[in-house]
Amino acid sequence: MAAMAATTTSDAAVALTDVDVAFRLADGGVFRAVHNASLKVADGEFVAIVGPTGCGKSTLLNIAAGLLTPAAGSADIFGAPLTDLNRQAGYLFQADALFPWKTALENVAIGLEIVGVPQAEARARAKEWLSKVGLGAFGDRYPHMLSGGQRKRVGLAQVLIRDPKILLMDEPFGPLDAQTRQIMGNLLLDLWSADRKAVLFVTHDLEEAIALSDRVVIMSAGPSSRIIGDWRVTLPRPRDIAEVKLDPAFHDLHRDIWNMLREEVVKGYAQAEGR
Amino acid sequence: MSRATLLSLQILVAILFFAVWYVLTTYPIFGTVILPPFFFSNPVDVVKQIVAWFASGVIWKHLWVTLLESMLAFVIGSIGGVLVGFWFARQPRTAAVFDPYVKMANALPRVVLAPIFTLWLGLGIWSKVALGVTLVFFIVFFNVYQGVKEVSPTVLANARMLGMNERQLMRHVYWPSALSWMFSSLHTSVGFAVVGAVVGEYLGAAAGLGYLIQQAEGVFDVAGVFAGMFVLAAFVIAIDIVVTLVEKRLLVWRPTVGEAKP
Secondary structure, eight states, rough: HHHHHHHHHHHEEEEEEEEEEEEEOOSSOOEEEEEEEEEETTTTEEEEEETTSSHHHHHHHHHHSSSOOOOOOEEEEEEOOSSSSOTTEEEEEESSSTTTTTTTHHHHHHHHHHTTTTTHHHHHHHHHHHHTOOOOGGGTTTTTGSSSHHHHHHHHHHHTTOOOOOOOOSSTTTTSSSHHHHHHHHHHHHHHHHHEEEEEESSSOOOHHHHHOEEEEOOSSSSBBBBEEEEOOOOOOOHHHHTTOOOOOHHHHHHHHHHHHHHHHHHHHHHHHHH | OHHHHHHHHHHHHHHHHHHHHHHHHHHHTTOSSSSOOOOOOOOOHHHHHHHHHHHTHHHHHHHHHHHHHHHHHHHHHHHHHHHHHHHHHHOHHHHOOOHHHHHHHSOOGGGGGGHHHHHHHOOHHHHHHHEEEHHHHHHHHHHHHHHHHHHHHHHHHHHHHHHHHHHIIIIIHHHHHHHHHHHHHHHHHHHHHHHHHHHHHHHSSSSSSSHHHHHHHHHHHHHHHHHHHHHHHHHHHHHHHHHHHHHHHTTOOOOSOOOOOO
């Protein structure tokens, strides 16, 4: 059993095993956010984590990124235990994470410049990436001159230009309006299908999760949240976010998952109000 | 309001001010001159004095001395503020140890230091520069400290995930953030550099605008005092215009330039 687990672990891009996360509270107590969570993301697989607010979805993502060390359990990246920051991962944050003092082009190029790519080459490649995300003409704009959706596009280019093997996304399209989310979702699928990276995508939007991913993982309401459901999405690719939502298979899956998720959402709200 | 009307109204205020000043200091109203010229001079004498200064060229020397003192105070104070601000922000333990002393030094009215600086550094420009430095340093220091401390945690996490090492974080994240805070207080710190220079000169010097005003005051030459004040005001406005230009260039990435309190 142990040997079998070891072989599967080495195949996985991200393998979290029995992870516990605890935060020390201001009053001296300990808040256990995540308990005994295990999750594997195979190379090239698109996995979405869905759960009620405050269930520790982002916490799990931060562990995979190496920004957070679990209190117990282990995190392995392509079979190697994660001790420092995850150098193989690109992270797209929910909040604005662009450097406000750099132009869009400089923001995208910086990921290459810091690893020693000559500036001219880095800029040229950054220009290509800006075109790929549909912002070819916006290279000299500063982030505050761009809309929320455009900033996300720059962020996507900034992460993808480094060609990470793993893509971690923390509700990246959360702050955007519905139409922009759909467009961004399609853009993401387009870019992803070019060279399938392992993706761990956190969202609170079940429809978005099903439409984008190969697997949807459900987390229970916190505290001590864990993974309570794991569903395979077999909808054919390439997908269009708007069209796939009309597929009957999409509806069946959505109904099944929602039945499980609803209880957790209600629990999550009850806890949030009781706090 | 259009630009032209605004400008004409602004000029109108100046004309009214000078007219009232002139009338009240020159013509008796109900038998008395309300503002005795001995105490209030009058605009004509003041303008004559200013013209005389510029015609003879003596004013240039004083302007230059004040400008030099202000610039030196600004540059030295800024460099010190940036270095110490960075150091404290990156070493919280050092900052905690020095915290009460920094607060104490900042709370001290800097004017009381002027005689000591004169004693130590003499009547030349350096005692004035020192006074200006003590003013500029704290403004820059607090802003840089804040700037390094208040880097958005998301931007910082993003920078680290992009693979930046400590040195690169310094260059691409902390430094620009700290500079932006420093530049947003540029008007205040440049203003204080001038204040330090002029107050220092006023308390004991051999040249400079503050010296000029103090000399006129010493012989009850009120026209000279007012003339000195107007030249000083014009000098400060000129510097402020330059600062605004520099600021616009440096903070081009900012949506609006907010004034950060030191």
